[in-house]
Amino acid sequence: MMLIERSFDRFGFADALTAENASVELSTRILRDYAISSVPCAEAPFAFDSERLAVLAYKGAMERVRERFWTTSFLGSGFWGDAKDDIVSANIRMVNNCRALDVVVRRLFLLSLPAEEEIQRIQDQRILLLKCEDLDGLARFDRRFVNLARSIEELSYHGCDVRIVHDAERLHRALPEELNAETRDTEFAIYDDWRFDVFQGELFGAIQSVRCYTPAMARFASYRDRLTRYFESLWRRSRPIDGFLNRLRTTVEYSSCRIDYPVSWLVRYDDALPREDEALKIEELSSVRIELLRLGRWGHVRRFLDVGTCTGRYLVALRDAVVPGGIILGVDNDVDCVRFTQAKLRREAADERRFRVERHDFCLPEAPSSHSFDLITCMLGTILHFQRNGGDRPPYNDAFQRALGKFADLLAPNGLLFFTVWSEQACRDLRLLSIYSQEDKCRLARTAINDDELRERLACVGLRPLVPIPLQDRLVLYRCERDRAIAASRLSSRDVQGEEAHKEIGHAECG
Numbered sequence: 001m002m003l004i005e006r007s008f009d010r011f012g013f014a015d016a017l018t019a020e021n022a023s024v025e026l027s028t029r030i031l032r033d034y035a036i037s038s039v040p041c042a043e044a045p046f047a048f049d050s051e052r053l054a055v056l057a058y059k060g061a062m063e064r065v066r067e068r069f070w071t072t073s074f075l076g077s078g079f080w081g082d083a084k085d086d087i088v089s090a091n092i093r094m095v096n097n098c099r100a101l102d103v104v105v106r107r108l109f110l111l112s113l114p115a116e117e118e119i120q121r122i123q124d125q126r127i128l129l130l131k132c133e134d135l136d137g138l139a140r141f142d143r144r145f146v147n148l149a150r151s152i153e154e155l156s157y158h159g160c161d162v163r164i165v166h167d168a169e170r171l172h173r174a175l176p177e178e179l180n181a182e183t184r185d186t187e188f189a190i191y192d193d194w195r196f197d198v199f200q201g202e203l204f205g206a207i208q209s210v211r212c213y214t215p216a217m218a219r220f221a222s223y224r225d226r227l228t229r230y231f232e233s234l235w236r237r238s239r240p241i242d243g244f245l246n247r248l249r250t251t252v253e254y255s256s257c258r259i260d261y262p263v264s265w266l267v268r269y270d271d272a273l274p275r276e277d278e279a280l281k282i283e284e285l286s287s288v289r290i291e292l293l294r295l296g297r298w299g300h301v302r303r304f305l306d307v308g309t310c311t312g313r314y315l316v317a318l319r320d321a322v323v324p325g326g327i328i329l330g331v332d333n334d335v336d337c338v339r340f341t342q343a344k345l346r347r348e349a350a351d352e353r354r355f356r357v358e359r360h361d362f363c364l365p366e367a368p369s370s371h372s373f374d375l376i377t378c379m380l381g382t383i384l385h386f387q388r389n390g391g392d393r394p395p396y397n398d399a400f401q402r403a404l405g406k407f408a409d410l411l412a413p414n415g416l417l418f419f420t421v422w423s424e425q426a427c428r429d430l431r432l433l434s435i436y437s438q439e440d441k442c443r444l445a446r447t448a449i450n451d452d453e454l455r456e457r458l459a460c461v462g463l464r465p466l467v468p469i470p471l472q473d474r475l476v477l478y479r480c481e482r483d484r485a486i487a488a489s490r491l492s493s494r495d496v497q498g499e500e501a502h503k504e505i506g507h508a509e510c511g
Ligand SMILES: C[S@@+](CC[C@H](N)C(=O)[O-])C[C@H]1O[C@@H](n2cnc3c(N)ncnc32)[C@H](O)[C@@H]1O
Pocket: 307, 308, 309, 310, 311, 312, 313, 314, 331, 332, 333, 334, 337, 360, 361, 362, 363, 378, 379, 380, 381, 382, 385, 386
């Protein structure tokens, strides 16, 4: 039965209602037949598909547009991200019809954040997928973006005016409450002046329902006019989508390259630094090697810890200093460095059982290991990454000092600690590693530390530095040992503190 004749269908519902009616009739007939015969009489299950009906109702109305089609969308909309070709072609047909009538179709993409932040958020989402190695999620993300960009370009090409806006003033609050305008989840479409639709479900990328208002409903004209004013206000604040889309495209392309990005800066750090930096790295490494040989420690180290290991350069270069069954532990707080080094060691030293690389923030109080180490390195100015903001007099309550304390605690009684700091000269001339951005160079340069303060800080934690070695007047290499007397008093004061802390906890628990 034809529920509504096309000739009476002023509002574009005929297809949706006919489809719904056919589905209800079919289901009723199947149930009736089964009740009589108890014999299965259908192949397909009953399906209640609200999206299909919503789309039919939408397409039906678009075909009738003659004067105006204004609509809002979200970037995450399933219509545009999932390449729903029938919807794109229905839109293009409508845009072409309107163009023939000299009517401009308006599509307004609502951004939940200001444009720049929205772009950043999208980039972060993509980078997160990369970091989590969610390749399916990544492929889905890229596919949606490609579809969205292609659909928008096609619509614009056919004459649709596509723009973006962020409703910073929350203008949607002026809409009638009855429309239930949930900012992040509601799209509107206004068809000439005879219908408007309120779509819900875009938050999930798929239309879940549509409420269609026509003059057949009370208060239609008043709601339509308020919606129209809301749309006009947003439109005045909007800008063409092209620039945003281009920025988004570059961002997505950039984050696609970021699959290599962590790798590429780490690879560059490992193998492709300018000659001056490469020479500095070599000089630093060979100075440590020479010291270990000179002190008769080469080949006798039982446990070696490298803090801020980055690409694991020291782990590999000093492995022969460590005894056969020893421990070689590298820690870094950057997950990219940890992954990169783990992969490199798997590739280059698959049979080596002594290596361990772990993510660990050395500025946190926890120790990276319960062992003590007879060799600790923290090279190429890594120590200056730890913040010094605890004043220039003891007790220096800052991350830098806590890290020094951790070195002292982790160092075995006759252990050696090597670290380098950027020289005051290099900091003045900004001759730091060339892979640092200018901004990071300036930030690092402000961390320059003089020998007096460093010695005082080391003394506070029971570490005794030997004569520092300048490297190319850019770095200064320090070798430290534990000062037994201070280390012992530090330990006993920690014991006392520990006991006091226990007592306090005990009191608190009792109280
Ligand atoms: C200059 S690079 C180190 C280079 C490496 N030690 C070498 O000589 O080849 C500094 C490293 O320290 C790491 N780092 C910075 N702050 C850290 C922290 N709080 N805990 C652990 N690692 C940190 C960085 O992620 C980076 O990999």
